[in-house]
Amino acid sequence: MAGINKNAAQIRANVVSNKRVGQYHQLIINIGDLAQTCRPGNFAAISVGGENSRMVLRRAFAISRVSANSPSGGTMELIVAPHGQGSKWLCAQGEGAILDIVVPLGTAFGIPTEPVQVLLVGGGYGSAPLFGLAEVLNAKGCRVDMLLGASTASKIYAPMEGKRAVNSLRIYTEDGSMGQTGRVTEPIAGLIQDLNIAVIYSCGPMAMLSAIDEIARGTDVVHQCAVEESMACGIGICMTCVLPVADADGNISMLRSCIDGPVMDGSFVQWDKVGKAL
Amino acid sequence: MAGINKNAAQIRANVVSNKRVGQYHQLIINIGDLAQTCRPGNFAAISVGGENSRMVLRRAFAISRVSANSPSGGTMELIVAPHGQGSKWLCAQGEGAILDIVVPLGTAFGIPTEPVQVLLVGGGYGSAPLFGLAEVLNAKGCRVDMLLGASTASKIYAPMEGKRAVNSLRIYTEDGSMGQTGRVTEPIAGLIQDLNIAVIYSCGPMAMLSAIDEIARGTDVVHQCAVEESMACGIGICMTCVLPVADADGNISMLRSCIDGPVMDGSFVQWDKVGKAL
Amino acid sequence: MTALDFSTTLGNAWFPAPTFTASGCASSGRELSQFFDIKAMGGVVTKSVMLKARNGRATPRMAETPSGMLNSIGLQGPGIDAFLAKDVPYLVEQKARIIISIAGETVEEYSTLARKLRSVSGISAIEVNISCPNVENRGLVFACDTEASRRVIDGVRRTIGGELPIIAKLSPDVTDLVSIAKGVVDAGADGLALINTVLGMVINLDTMRPHLGGKTGGLSGPAIKPIAVRAVYQVHAEIPQVPILGMGGISNGRDALEMIAAGASGVSIGTASFGNPTAIMSIQNELKDLLIAKGFTSLRQAIGYAHRPESE
Amino acid sequence: MTALDFSTTLGNAWFPAPTFTASGCASSGRELSQFFDIKAMGGVVTKSVMLKARNGRATPRMAETPSGMLNSIGLQGPGIDAFLAKDVPYLVEQKARIIISIAGETVEEYSTLARKLRSVSGISAIEVNISCPNVENRGLVFACDTEASRRVIDGVRRTIGGELPIIAKLSPDVTDLVSIAKGVVDAGADGLALINTVLGMVINLDTMRPHLGGKTGGLSGPAIKPIAVRAVYQVHAEIPQVPILGMGGISNGRDALEMIAAGASGVSIGTASFGNPTAIMSIQNELKDLLIAKGFTSLRQAIGYAHRPESE
């Protein structure tokens, strides 16, 4: 069993900027030297609602990108969807606001030691960490192709700068308002063959991850996915965020997605048992 | 039994300004036409903590003064002591903040029909409504003398403009940091005689009101005091804010200080029974 | 716009909307009518009235707690005769629908109160608040004892006859809520009101003593909402035919819908009105909009919905 | 600076500070040591361990509620043998003081667990979590039944002998907490842990079904603090000689002092650590400062202070 991310620390951090991007907010937050320890796939856990808040739990957000030497020091970028009260509060925090953050948390995407062909698949705000990941993979000499999907155009997050490290980017929306009409999972089987994909990296809704895993099963493709379970603590002490995962011997146990994830080997996750008692 | 203040309404109101004055904050709030219906002694009940607040109850504040035709429309002034979480939150609301307010509430100080000699006694932020009251009394031709007391200088609230309507103002602090050293109640017995006082108006801590009442008892002086009991609703529906008060026949019952007060005839309040079960 | 049948029933009493005041949280109803038309809501549940006038407990009577509050009012009130003479006629005149809440210290007192109500016109139902100390049994709260609860309801039922619906209001501070609920239904209750406040305490750190005059107090507000939803769900699961007036922390339309899905036929709103005098009307409107948005054509369809198997 | 004796005792176990983790809210202790030195707090109460490994309940296992949360973990854990082999040695190595929490489904299972602990060194006390369904009695929770509670503690006491303090952890979801407390003390408990979570439920309005995999869950956090303070006060009033580990919603030093004034000899912190990994250390420091500011020279003087007559 993995332990808590050894780099994790609790800090009070400044919001450098907050910009609306489609239906999301892009927050840049000054986290100082901690930026150097963040890896693609890691997440941050943030207190929400301020001093008199009735919300007692932190909210988890994937780190989209870090910049170790921005003019305002080490920063991280988050892409936040205003969903419920907590994320809406976060989206309302302007420049200069101070946040209580624990970062970096969780596992990171594994980076191949050889330059290989990889496919990155993102759903909704799930694309956020993929652009930072693409840069790292690109620097390793990997060829990076990317698929992004969402229900509608405004839920596609695909920043211009992000595309530099990507060889090809295809966008799917269910309502056809951007890119192809349909689901992001549709072309995957074809691409695996055509492009000789070695690794799929995915981040998005659980149903998408599960569908990708079904496609990858039976092929040689490694599937690294970033799962998203409800988390009460983010640091491994509450056991609420568990998923049924098999070990090498096939023994299934409930692993904490905040410590043994969010990035997991998709082939070990027991997708059919998620949300059921073992 | 009195009913709820017939002028009361629930509004969303803008903070026009927020200034620190000693240990208090002076808040000017735009309440539009409601300003015309506020009388000295009335109070406002304000929601605190914002949308995700764990504070479920309103906070009560005496209306210090109203201005029906200020440049920003009808406004009221509050003098707020940062005490616990709710009042601290209020003191942190800057210009432009929007507050949920129910105003005006409660009874008002009775104004004599004849010009008489009156004494106004305030403790701490209890002086706030007395300056507005002094103006009304002064306009009626009354001679207004005022005593203010507090533990220390920074807790004396006595604005320059406020003194216009006052014939004399004496200040007492317990630590001697401003005015005379001692309690504001000390000179009252003497003043009643010397100045031929007809009415004492008081506002401040319950212990001060009770002490004044003891002095006034046995004299002809009418004592109108603004009491301060913990209030959950401010509008008469919860029965938490009660005080033991006698009626003309001497029957004592628990009256709601938000509806039958805050201004009450001190001689009817059963000071020795406050905080006890009847 | 879709038509929605928003009406509900508690026993044989019909109400145009399922939103009520909670007993003790609207005084006589007069004060709220400063803020909205009180006949626009489902109905007024009046403050629990006792036989004699009562001064209640010493102050402080309240303490705010995280997302909630404690109260220890001690049933201050004018007594049933003054109440019937002054408060009820006002509500009748306003055309508000009225549920009278009664409280007593002995089984006999409850019956006497019921007798006084028998001939009063304009009343839709009686809520029997049995979360009161039983002076005949070491002050043990009636609602904490199955047998005492039954006896109170039995006495009221016999006195009142079969017409006026009796709603028994239970306390959550018990080991086995379902058996108490079944007991009072057996004894003649037509409906249940769930939940009364949860016993709590706050220590004042200045005095280092219990803050409230009554030492302990009743916890209400959003803090207890999950407890209330659980109570309604548990009881509805066992006796689905018995209508429930659900309450405890309801502050918006979503809270109300949770309670209805758990099994409540109507909801009472207490503490929320302290923070917001127009809370009941907002909740009523939000609930209506939510039901319509979810495609319901009647409130009735949503009652107890959470008990259906996942597949439906 | 005034010297303060901040130490406390639970039975014959001594702790340098009165602040502990709450069972199930600190995993094995390893995770928190990323944020502070775990031997600096009073002690670690470990997650309730059962005889066999257990996977626990289906997800979702949590729901946030106003100033609180519901959880339904279902006692996921590695089983006592793996726990003693892996988790305890780590804590011993860190020089943390350790209270082991055990849970079972039968009276026998508790005794067996106690037997396994008898020879383990480095343990300060055993916390017996009896808020578990008793499979031998229709799943009725042990802590809801005076007799079953007594039998569990009696079994553990006989097995463990007289050395290791036994702390019985009780549920607030009962009609008469004091009699259950007295029962387990009679049966051999040296101390009490009050309170476990309060049973609650949240309905998910998207699915219109109970949100949690386990349907109901345990309510914790600031929302339940007044209930916890009341429970500690009630029990301390009746059996002041029995040390209490108080918990339920403690989030800052003031909350901790409330609990101590109500009668707790120590406090456990659960949910607050989820929102703030360093909560326990802040609470410990704030409590110390508060005691000093109020002129206490020892923690002991403040325990149960709220029970003194007003005049003192």
Ligand SMILES: Cc1cc2nc3c(=O)[nH]c(=O)nc-3n(C[C@H](O)[C@H](O)[C@H](O)COP(=O)(O)OP(=O)(O)OC[C@H]3O[C@@H](n4cnc5c(N)ncnc54)[C@H](O)[C@@H]3O)c2cc1C
């Ligand atoms: C590892 C991880 C990475 C994430 N990355 C992002 C991201 O980059 N951008 C983004 O917009 N969102 C992300 N999320 C989801 C985000 O955490 C939730 O949208 C957010 O917690 C919702 O909080 P709320 O108060 O707005 O909603 P509410 O529904 O009011 O939240 C209530 C409770 O449920 C929990 N909860 C609700 N939805 C989710 C969810 N989808 N996942 C986990 N917990 C949930 C909350 O933490 C909270 O405790 C991520 C979640 C996880 C676990």
Ligand SMILES: Cc1cc2nc3c(=O)[nH]c(=O)nc-3n(C[C@H](O)[C@H](O)[C@H](O)COP(=O)(O)OP(=O)(O)OC[C@H]3O[C@@H](n4cnc5c(N)ncnc54)[C@H](O)[C@@H]3O)c2cc1C
């Ligand atoms: C009629 C009236 C007029 C008032 N006028 C003023 C004023 O002009 N300026 C000013 O600074 N304060 C005034 N107060 C007191 C003010 O209401 C309290 O200081 C404030 O409610 C404290 O809230 P808090 O959240 O800061 O403190 P907390 O102690 O955290 O409050 C907790 C709870 O206790 C209640 N409470 C605490 N202290 C008081 C108190 N002294 N009176 C009533 N309720 C209390 C609060 O309303 C809240 O519900 C007045 C009170 C009343 C009843």
Ligand SMILES: Cc1cc2nc3c(=O)[nH]c(=O)nc-3n(C[C@H](O)[C@H](O)[C@H](O)COP(=O)(O)O)c2cc1C
């Ligand atoms: C100040 C106050 C007074 C109350 N008085 C009564 C009462 O007289 N009779 C009664 O049955 N319940 C009484 N209750 C309980 C409420 O009716 C209700 O059951 C409880 O407060 C939970 O609902 P809420 O969270 O919406 O307030 C009172 C509650 C409060 C807060």
Ligand SMILES: Cc1cc2nc3c(=O)[nH]c(=O)nc-3n(C[C@H](O)[C@H](O)[C@H](O)COP(=O)(O)O)c2cc1C
């Ligand atoms: C996620 C979670 C898991 C818990 N697991 C246990 C447990 O295994 N054994 C136990 O006795 N109590 C358990 N509890 C209850 C806590 O120990 C504590 O009694 C309760 O949460 C109240 O304290 P708090 O409000 O500080 O969290 C758990 C609570 C939570 C929130």
Ligand code: FES
């Ligand atoms: S979120 Fe608490 S263990 Fe993962």
Ligand code: FES
């Ligand atoms: S504050 Fe509610 S009745 Fe006065």
